[in-house]
Amino acid sequence: MKISGCIALVTGGASGIGRGICELLLQNGAKVAVIDVNDERGKEVEKTFGEKYGTGCIKFIRCDVSVEKDLKEAFSQVISLWGQIDIVCNNAAVLDEDNWNKTLNINLGGVIHGTLLGLEQMKSGSVIVNTSSTAGLSAWKLAPVYCATKNGIVAFSRSIANEAIRDKGIRVNCICPGRTDTEMDFPRHRLTKEEIEAQDSLPKQPVAEVAKGVVELIEDDTKIGEVLVVCMVDGTKYKQFTNKV
Numbered sequence: 001m002k003i004s005g006c007i008a009l010v011t012g013g014a015s016g017i018g019r020g021i022c023e024l025l026l027q028n029g030a031k032v033a034v035i036d037v038n039d040e041r042g043k044e045v046e047k048t049f050g051e052k053y054g055t056g057c058i059k060f061i062r063c064d065v066s067v068e069k070d071l072k073e074a075f076s077q078v079i080s081l082w083g084q085i086d087i088v089c090n091n092a093a094v095l096d097e098d099n100w101n102k103t104l105n106i107n108l109g110g111v112i113h114g115t116l117l118g119l120e121q122m123k124s125g126s127v128i129v130n131t132s133s134t135a136g137l138s139a140w141k142l143a144p145v146y147c148a149t150k151n152g153i154v155a156f157s158r159s160i161a162n163e164a165i166r167d168k169g170i171r172v173n174c175i176c177p178g179r180t181d182t183e184m185d186f187p188r189h190r191l192t193k194e195e196i197e198a199q200d201s202l203p204k205q206p207v208a209e210v211a212k213g214v215v216e217l218i219e220d221d222t223k224i225g226e227v228l229v230v231c232m233v234d235g236t237k238y239k240q241f242t243n244k245v
Contacts, residue, residue, distance in 0.1 A: 001087075001125065001126075001127055001219055003028040003219060006029075006086035007030065007031050007083070007084055008030045008032045008085070008087035008088070009035060009074070009075065009078050009087070009088050010022050010025070010089040011035040011071075011089065011114060012035070012065075012131075013033075013042075013045065014034055014038050014041035014042040014044075014045050016180075016183060016184060016207060017180060018034075018036070018089070018092065020207035020211040021089050021091060021211045023049065023211070024211040024214070025215070027053075028215065031057045031059075033058075033059050033061055034046060034049075034058065034059070035065070035071075035074050035092070036063070036092070037062065037063065037064045039062050046059065046060035059078070065092045065110030066106045071117065079121065086122065086123075086125075086126050087129075087218055088114060088115070088117075088122070088128045089130075089131065090110065090128065090129070090130045091130075092106055092107075093106060093184070094106050097146065100145040103146055104149055107146065107149035107153070108149040108152045108156075111131075111157075115128055115157075115172065119168050122170055125170075126170045127173070128164075128170060129174070129175060129214050129217050129218060130157045130175070131175055133150040133177060133178075134178045134231055135147045135151075136149075136152075137154065137229070154176065157172055157225070160172055161224055161225030162245055165225075171224050173217040175210065175213050175230060176227060176228065176230070177205070177231070178229070178233060178234070180205050180207060181204040181205065181206055181207060203233065209230055213230040216228065
């Protein structure tokens with residue numbers, strides 16, 4: 001898919017990886033709807049990127065992805081504004097082990113609903129990229145609920161991809177970033193001093209590296225049901241699974 005001229009919807013687009021995805025899509029000529037619950041940051045992104053790439057290329061829509069009617073309305077607003085949606089990046093996430101329902105509903109529920117809305121409202125040739133994590137490919141004692149949601153995103157994306165391309169002509173892929181330079185961090189209160197020092201010693205990759213991976217999954221029409229791992233330690237590579245879907 002050629003990104004130039006496409007309409008993209010990015011959840012969690014006001015900060016971190018989502019913001020990086022939004023900017024790279026804009027740089028490649030897309031119009032981008034920034035979907036985020038943080039009103040202040042969303043408006044700042046709209047203003048900053050509007051000045052840089054053109055006010056007609058970006059729109060902030062406040063939305064809580066864990067609320068189904070909010071997310072459905074966000075999709076409707078984008079279609080009303082620009083006529084269609086070609087790219088959906090389900091990226092919104094939190095790391096809150098104490099409020100596990102919130103983590104589950106945003107991280108996994110938001111991705112599932114965003115994917116289903118995309119399959120319902122997008123045309124053949126469109127693409128969906130769901131953001132998981134390297135924590136979605138393993139067990140992680142620091143954040144079991146977060147880890148469960150990210151494992152769920154990988155399994156959901158792989159499980160639905162064949163049906164999506166067969167019935168709708170829409171590609172579904174998944175990206176798994178490793179430790180990235182964002183505000184999201186592991187729950188330190190669960191760790192010993194030595195464990196904190198060990199975590200802090202791990203390098204953080206720039207957001208731009210993850211955004212590049214998302215663009216690769218969008219542009220390469222051969223990528224269907226793929227899981228791309230982007231990690232500063234191990235590099236960027238596609239995850240190979242022993243079980244075929």
